[in-house]
Amino acid sequence: MKARVTVTLKNGVLDPQGKAIEGALKSFGIEGVDSVRQGKVFDIELSTTDRAKAETLLKAACEKLLANTVVENYRVEII
Amino acid sequence: MKAVVVLFPGSNREGDAVRALEMATGKKPQIVWHAEKELPAGTDLVLLPGGFSYGDYLRCGAIAGRATIMDAVRAHAARGGLVLGICNGFQILCEGGLLPGVLMRNKDLRFICKMQHLRVERADTDYTRAYTKNQVIKVAIAHGEGNYEADEETIKRLEGDGRVAFRYCDEKGVVGGLANPNGSTNDIAGIYSDKRNVLGMMPHPENLIDPLVGGIDGAGLFKSLVAA
Numbered sequence: 473m474k475a476r477v478t479v480t481l482k483n484g485v486l487d488p489q490g491k492a493i494e495g496a497l498k499s500f501g502i503e504g505v506d507s508v509r510q511g512k513v514f515d516i517e518l519s520t521t522d523r524a525k526a527e528t529l530l531k532a533a534c535e536k537l538l539a540n541t542v543v544e545n546y547r548v549e550i551i
Numbered sequence: 552m553k554a555v556v557v558l559f560p561g562s563n564r565e566g567d568a569v570r571a572l573e574m575a576t577g578k579k580p581q582i583v584w585h586a587e588k589e590l591p592a593g594t595d596l597v598l599l600p601g602g603f604s605y606g607d608y609l610r611c612g613a614i615a616g617r618a619t620i621m622d623a624v625r626a627h628a629a630r631g632g633l634v635l636g637i638c639n640g641f642q643i644l645c646e647g648g649l650l651p652g653v654l655m656r657n658k659d660l661r662f663i664c665k666m667q668h669l670r671v672e673r674a675d676t677d678y679t680r681a682y683t684k685n686q687v688i689k690v691a692i693a694h695g696e697g698n699y700e701a702d703e704e705t706i707k708r709l710e711g712d713g714r715v716a717f718r719y720c721d722e723k724g725v726v727g728g729l730a731n732p733n734g735s736t737n738d739i740a741g742i743y744s745d746k747r748n749v750l751g752m753m754p755h756p757e758n759l760i761d762p763l764v765g766g767i768d769g770a771g772l773f774k775s776l777v778a779a
């Protein structure tokens with residue numbers, strides 16, 4: 473079973489990297505970009521085939537390590 | 552004072568920490584590997600040194616904050632034991648749940664390595680007794696992620712409970728504006744735990760203990776600890 477975890481900064485948390493990328497896109501003449509927020513994607517392969525188990529363990533992985541919930545949100549997708 | 556320095560893969564300031572502790576205590580502190588389960592018996596102070604533990608992968612201090620030894624460090628802190636995290640050590644304390652908040656990327660995205668003035672916010676803790684309140688000290692900073700952030704309530708609590716240890720300031724002790732190198736909330740350079748036995752700070756007092764390298768303003772912190 474494969475899963476994808478996406479970790480993004482919470483709204484309101486300053487994202488200087490996203491800002492720099494946003495500025496770069498604008499300077500490259502790519503028009504219509506209002507804002508950019510940078511995040512992380514983790515592609516994870518799981519040994520279980522049980523969906524509920526997978527969701528539980530991925531949530532634990534996010535809470536324990538993958539996201540810092542002080543400033544980040546996470547989303548789990550089982551693919 | 553029995554001090555130990557914890558070594559993680561990627562720590563690189565442990566030598567400076569050992570030297571500063573040895574100068575202050577007269578004894579060479581023991582180095583403890585991150586995979587150990589226990590601290591040496593009779594440990595008074597645990598120092599988490601600067602560096603780039605685990606290559607700063609995932610987030611600064613994220614993996615080290617969950618290392619095996621950290622359970623013992625958390626238990627030591629819960630008993631009232633002293634824990635000092637410098638630079639990456641501060642990031643590890645935040646990621647490891649010993650201090651609130653998080654160290655984010657510097658506001659201007661640059662790694663900053665320079666001398667920096669700090670204002671000592673209180674001189675009645677085990678870490679600052681050798682200073683005076685509002686004393687301005689000059690130490691070194693060297694970090695890419697030193698921008699302290701926490702939710703509004705946490706900042707209010709830290710301020711209300713007198714848990715800000717040091718603030719970035721200019722040579723006259725004035726905080727704010729250009730004196731803040733990294734965008735840190737309320738110019739925070741270091742914070743205490745609720746009982747003030749845990750201190751996390753981005754600047755490097757351990758590098759300013761010898762007149763040969765430009766000042767001894769960092770020595771006061773280690774002198775304070777010896778008296779603790």
